[in-house]
Amino acid sequence: MNIEKSTIANLPTKYGKFKIRAYKQDNQEHLAIMSKNFEDIEAPYVRVHSECLTGDTLGSLKCDCQNQLDLALKFISKEGGLVIYHRQEGRNIGLLNKVNAYALQDQGRNTIEANLELGFGEDDRDYSVVEEVFKDLNLNKIKLITNNPEKIKYVESLGIEIVERIPAITKANNHNKNYINTKKEQMGHMF
Template identity: 85%
Template sequence: MNIEKSNIANLPTKYGKFKIRAYKQDNQEHLAIMSENFDKIESPYVRIHSECLTGDTLGSLKCDCQNQLDLALKFIAAHGGLVIYHRQEGRNIGLLNKVNAYALQDAGRNTIEANLELGFGEDDRDYSVVEEVFTDLELKSIKLITNNPKKINYVESLGIDICERIPAITKSNKYNEDYINTKKEHMGHMF
């Protein structure tokens, strides 16, 4: 696997001061957003956040993505750790197909049914770049901020000790209740 990485730079944000490094795998570029004290923490808090342009940037209420990212960045700024911004839009179906999936959801499909109808799996993400980030940052033990059992299983498969799981619970709304219920009932998310 050929992954390029950037230098580490400062990133002051509305959440606090961070360090940032980019990783490029094929045509996707991902980010490691680290608290300033990251390299002094033995078992840092870690959030693997999958890109959601419509939620993270546009504030879509159809998902809980922006709320989870805000929660993670505030938490990491206060307690130290790392957010891996995993740039695989729409569970790695891309933005165009994600919008097509939204249209199918508007017609009554749930998030999984929409992806399957478009010819994709329910979740086509590839987490191999996460392994590179963990190796590069010499992580052996973490406190994982997630509701997703697939992320837990993947991290454990790398031989990383998850000494604690912190749920990423945010408020639902009338636009994302079905989405959250689908993640809970069909994908095993732990809310």
């Protein structure tokens, strides 16, 4: 796999001071957002956060993505660790298809039904760049911030020890109740 990486730069944010490194895989660019003390932690907290432009940037209430990212950045800033900003929009169907999936959801489909109707899988994300980030940052033991059992399985398949799983629980609203229920009931997310 051909992964290009940037140098490490400082990133002061409203959450605190971080260091960042970008990773380029084919036409996708991902970020590692590290606390200042990241290298000093034996088993850092790690969140693999999948990009959600509509949630993360625009504040969409159809999902819990922005709330989970906000929670993770606050937590990592305080406790130390890493957020991998995994740029695979809409479970890797892309922004255009995600908006098409939104339109199908407006007609009553859930996220899985919408993806399938558009000709995609339930979840088409490829986590191979995450493995490269773990290798690059010499991670072999982590505390994983996730509700997603597939992320747990993937990390364990890399030989990374998950010392602890921290749930990423946020408050549901009228617009994302069905989204969260679909993740829980059909995708096995642990809330």
